[in-house]
Amino acid sequence: xxxxxxxxxxxxxxxxxxxxVMNNNGYxxxxxxxxxxxxxxxxxxxxxxxxxxxxxxxxxxxxxxxxDITNPFFPQLxxxxxxxxxxxGYQVVLCNTDEQLAKEQTYLVALQTMHVDxxxxxxxxxxxxxxxxxxxxxxxLDRIVKSGIDAVISDGYEGGRLAAETLLACGATKLAQIxxxxxxxxxxxxxxxxxxxxxxxxxxxTHSSFTFKEAVTASKHLxxxxxxxxxxxxxxxxIAAAVLQEAVRRNVRVPEDLQVxxxxxxxxxxxxxxxxxxxxxxxxxxxxxxxxRLLDLIEKREIETKEILLPVTLTERQTTKRKGQDx
Amino acid sequence: xxxxxxxxxxxxxxxxxxxxVMNNNGYxxxxxxxxxxxxxxxxxxxxxxxxxxxxxxxxxxxxxxxxDITNPFFPQLxxxxxxxxxxxGYQVVLCNTDEQLAKEQTYLVALQTMHVDxxxxxxxxxxxxxxxxxxxxxxxLDRIVKSGIDAVISDGYEGGRLAAETLLACGATKLAQIxxxxxxxxxxxxxxxxxxxxxxxxxxxTHSSFTFKEAVTASKHLxxxxxxxxxxxxxxxxIAAAVLQEAVRRNVRVPEDLQVxxxxxxxxxxxxxxxxxxxxxxxxxxxxxxxxRLLDLIEKREIETKEILLPVTLTERQTTKRKGQDx
DNA sequence: TCATAATGTGTAACCGGTTACATATCAATG
DNA sequence: CATTGATATGTAACCGGTTACACATTATGA
Numbered sequence: 024x025x026x027x028x029x030x031x032x033x034x035x036x037x038x039x040x041x042x043x044v045m046n047n048n049g050y051x052x053x054x055x056x057x058x059x060x061x062x063x064x065x066x067x068x069x070x071x072x073x074x075x076x077x078x079x080x081x082x083x084x085x086x087x088x089x090x091d092i093t094n095p096f097f098p099q100l101x102x103x104x105x106x107x108x109x110x111x112g113y114q115v116v117l118c119n120t121d122e123q124l125a126k127e128q129t130y131l132v133a134l135q136t137m138h139v140d141x142x143x144x145x146x147x148x149x150x151x152x153x154x155x156x157x158x159x160x161x162x163x164l165d166r167i168v169k170s171g172i173d174a175v176i177s178d179g180y181e182g183g184r185l186a187a188e189t190l191l192a193c194g195a196t197k198l199a200q201i202x203x204x205x206x207x208x209x210x211x212x213x214x215x216x217x218x219x220x221x222x223x224x225x226x227x228x229t230h231s232s233f234t235f236k237e238a239v240t241a242s243k244h245l246x247x248x249x250x251x252x253x254x255x256x257x258x259x260x261x262i263a264a265a266v267l268q269e270a271v272r273r274n275v276r277v278p279e280d281l282q283v284x285x286x287x288x289x290x291x292x293x294x295x296x297x298x299x300x301x302x303x304x305x306x307x308x309x310x311x312x313x314x315x316r317l318l319d320l321i322e323k324r325e326i327e328t329k330e331i332l333l334p335v336t337l338t339e340r341q342t343t344k345r346k347g348q349d350x
Numbered sequence: 351x352x353x354x355x356x357x358x359x360x361x362x363x364x365x366x367x368x369x370x371v372m373n374n375n376g377y378x379x380x381x382x383x384x385x386x387x388x389x390x391x392x393x394x395x396x397x398x399x400x401x402x403x404x405x406x407x408x409x410x411x412x413x414x415x416x417x418d419i420t421n422p423f424f425p426q427l428x429x430x431x432x433x434x435x436x437x438x439g440y441q442v443v444l445c446n447t448d449e450q451l452a453k454e455q456t457y458l459v460a461l462q463t464m465h466v467d468x469x470x471x472x473x474x475x476x477x478x479x480x481x482x483x484x485x486x487x488x489x490x491l492d493r494i495v496k497s498g499i500d501a502v503i504s505d506g507y508e509g510g511r512l513a514a515e516t517l518l519a520c521g522a523t524k525l526a527q528i529x530x531x532x533x534x535x536x537x538x539x540x541x542x543x544x545x546x547x548x549x550x551x552x553x554x555x556t557h558s559s560f561t562f563k564e565a566v567t568a569s570k571h572l573x574x575x576x577x578x579x580x581x582x583x584x585x586x587x588x589i590a591a592a593v594l595q596e597a598v599r600r601n602v603r604v605p606e607d608l609q610v611x612x613x614x615x616x617x618x619x620x621x622x623x624x625x626x627x628x629x630x631x632x633x634x635x636x637x638x639x640x641x642x643r644l645l646d647l648i649e650k651r652e653i654e655t656k657e658i659l660l661p662v663t664l665t666e667r668q669t670t671k672r673k674g675q676d677x
Numbered sequence: 678t679c680a681t682a683a684t685g686t687g688t689a690a691c692c693g694g695t696t697a698c699a700t701a702t703c704a705a706t707g
Numbered sequence: 708c709a710t711t712g713a714t715a716t717g718t719a720a721c722c723g724g725t726t727a728c729a730c731a732t733t734a735t736g737a
Binding site for chain 1: 351396397398399400401403404409410411414418419420422424425426428429432433436441442443444445446456457459460461462463464465562588591592594595598617618620621622623624625
């Protein structure tokens, strides 16, 4: 790799001039510019970002802290973030914390010492004090933070309502629900919305983490404890897939005997049989907005903290009947 | 963030001494060491990795180049890579190239200028000349590269054979296949293995990319063009899910009328109805091995290039019958 | 006891960029 | 014509680490 000094030498100018043409600032004569450009091309020169970083204290790196990229909700988020970051010349550093405070802490110092320019956090320790004392631009994604940190989330309460309304509109009368991890506020809102609409038509309810395995257990439990019911709202699509599987196992026909609505709108929902009706979050959009917001913060285009709330939509596939159609 | 100079001052030693205790090299007296350690603790000091990087020309960064993290095969790989990297103090930079040469090229220079220590490539441009002129440790994952680059792959040919043998052993007599993208050598081997065992029992064959949408089209085509058949091998689990869905749509019972075997062993296979029998690659293990190999290369523990071939296994779920059991 | 090796520590150069500052030329202005 | 501001360029300091080298002190061995 060539250095700026070699370029300067070849172009018969000083390193300062080379730096000026690269960064397009200061005064540079046309001849000098041309000579430098030719030298850069000849040597196939690209400036050393580490050296630049040391002086400018910016790295072009964004830290992405997630619980587990293996959870199918996150890859799309990661993809959106990476896309936007890349379009603006940033790279993203992937960190899986498994929700463990210790891992999170380790990453935080690693990211800080490598001078990342900002952080996107999709992790759920709602009150990790480490974040606040970190003086870094950051935005929380799909997660609600107490104070001082920007957040991009979708409207979980409305999503929960929409799920219940849809089930009811499609003729369900006995509703059940499998909620998500209770400490996740964004997830809890879905439950709240659902329950507010379901009212006393709710005949059963249980909880599950977002791993398929636990979802299977929870589904069995739901059937064992509360059957019969004719409409289920699952806190995410993975759980919904487990419900679908359990229904098949019990020879319960979907959607004829039981309607199911999931949450998230991940691709998995298209792949189940029958394809899953779900409340879709604008996942890519959420990632995009979060990253744009972060870049605004990094490049000082915005100051005041705010929360961006995105709408959810119903994706009707085949685990619900047509609306208005009765049993 | 404190600097080494501040630590030195507080400990009443020179920066050299501080550096020595941090890196645990050179001579340091017990008192000096203790003073420095106290100063480090007091100031909550962590060395600036950028500065260190500039001098040592190592960054503790690994570039991970994948087609698309959104494809459900990759997150598990990414997870394994990140786990191992992290255990050894490295961070990983995520790059999605969509198989576009231009994007790949952009990333390559970005990664190079930020002095990543190594590269893991799961991308399929089998002969991108950019890699060879890059003087960086790298290993190809789930991808075969001409020469000079280490590779970690699983035994696709054997996997294909195993799929065919299983289908046959479970009573299938008329086999069909949906192959993957033809330019992917690792995927083509699956087809080769399958065909070699299937022989003239193959009644139909088509191809598909790994997107679900295309897989649905390919599945319809397979049924339209070649039905009846009683055993299908899909080049990956996503395609198998599409086949399953199409079977339901046509009222073909699985596994009674039609047995299906997928490939990869991703979690999706557990979530379909019925759960998918599949040829499982040791995905996490592949990521782990690739990363360990890369670290060996980076830390100069290994020199000669080699290809690591990992075995695949049959994961029997419910889209195949019990072996030996006839129709 | 003296030469030599081992131990301990600081100074300064270096990594490869960016930029403040000094200096020089030239055109415009009154 | 002298003054001023715009243009152009180079020198050197700086970012925060690492380490070669110089130097001093202490231990070891003959």
